[in-house]
Amino acid sequence: MAKFQTVQFKARHFNLAGKLVFPDDFDQDTAQKMPVPALVITHPTSADMNQTSTIYATKLAEQGFLSLIFDAAYQGQSEGEPRFIEDPANRTEDIMYAIDYLDTLSYVDGDRIGALGICAGGGYTINAAKVDKRIKAVAGVAAASAGGAYREAFGPDQQLIETLNNIAQQRTIEARGGEAMMGQWIPNSQAEREAAGIDDIDIVEAVDYYKTPRGADEFSPNKVRYTSLALLLGYDPLNLVDKLLTQPLELIIGDKPGSFGSYRFGFDVYNQAASTQKDLLVLHGISHYDLYDQPKAVDPAVEQLTKFFNKYL
Template identity: 55%
Template sequence: MKTVTFKNRTWDMVADLRFPRDFDEKKTYPAIVCGHPISSCKEQTSGAIYGEKLAEQGFITLAFDASTQGASGGEPRFSEDPATRVEDYRCAVDYLVTLPYVDENRIGVLGICGGGGYAVNAAMTERRFKAVGTVVAANYGRLMREGDMTPDAALKTLDAIAQQRTAEARGAEPMLTTYIPNSQQEREQAGLSNVDIVEAVDYYKTPRGQQPGSPNKLRFSSLAPAVGWDAFFLAEHLLTQPLHIVIGGGEPGAFGSYRDGFELFSRARSSQKTLQVVDGATHYDLYDKPEPTSQALAQLVPFFRKHLNM
């Protein structure tokens, strides 16, 4: 593995490039871009789990930090802007096609959680992706619109964002909020008990998955575009690549990856598409737990081998 950089617009993106065993730079290989979840970084599930395991199976993998997050550049910091996140994937392909040992006609993409939604959206207009895989893909726009599930939640969120942007335009400090509670105690005090929230705190805020590149910071004023965004918009028309979707069959959580998986499967125009349900697995089990991730990879690996002509 080596750490590399490539450009998105004017700033540097930072990524981990992994190689197959017995790598020979005189040969060409299929490559897979690995996109991390919302709030995550390349050192977590996208790179350390899926990127690593796919490299062991003979693929070159590229796991990057999203713009404005982790080690990547971009301003304003800690933004969650769908258009920029989708462009990250295109720029990752731009980098891969400059490498003489990457076959430009055998590039795939794998996204986890919100990164799965971004990967799907990117693949609709990035035809250099020849195969698309997702693990517990979530539609971040839907999550933003549903909010706390109260009537007009989206409009309330947009009103709050508008007020914050006005304050910042007049000189106020940026409002940095969090994606999840910073501890189980904080979660309990907030009265949050959904399985996805409980397990998110366990993954991101304990030694299990905690990483410096994932500080749980979110610039609130950046969120308006996400409220009006749909990760699966036009999938019926533009998503034609072979598609493999992995979801957990355990308790469905608030992030909605279970229902999003079925929605994506039904909406995708892809003539070759499969939906894998990992029995008993929750959303976060499929981030790093050995048995569920092994089951996911048991189908992802042959899927990519078939459709990337390996």
């Protein structure tokens, strides 16, 4: 079981919304005398903390871990205007602000903080760990590079440049008072997906997760500000992992690859990371979205994460 406490904590110019997730038997008085390790858990793009982050935080609480989950800046229940921005720099620093907040809690041992990210949250977690050495152990579940996925989605280099030119024009329109352009992360239904001729496993399963009662949440409305896609297209969490990613590292992926690229990204990070203590767990017959909420994937992932964080925190 787990207990939840709603919190707000400071980012640079506004507050982020989060929840502390405690083991059911957590005793704050005891922990103040002997502070405990804590985890920061970061959600995917298009998601919020109520979805797969809550699943992992709850299951890790059952294993004795205290976690902080939160909504990204400009999204969900967190503050920040304009809304629906996906900015890799902000997403990375959100994790660092979450650690700042944990460092203010008398019952948290600031020398034993771990970080876990799911999907693009895994890429952002790796990005943060490169430069924030308060993160003592780094884990990614179906970790992915949002930048890499979008660069491939927009096609060859010339098409990428055309897309960036279109985004530049839209920024000018909005700077001059024109209406903001909103996009969507995924099709809003399987019928919409089929009409678009998309049959990639990750997109099929994303629609099933986000747009049905399986994973739908009011704070995850499938909206993204079009101009922020330029920020994603220039983002690469693999950059400098061979020099800067030195902490113990755990990567968990499924072997049914799709367009989000978590299978390949897992191998790339594992092979390139400077970490001397690193592990890559490949779950057979498992897809990217199985690792969000399906027991056949989540249970072995949590078992591995428990061993990893117990060892290095």
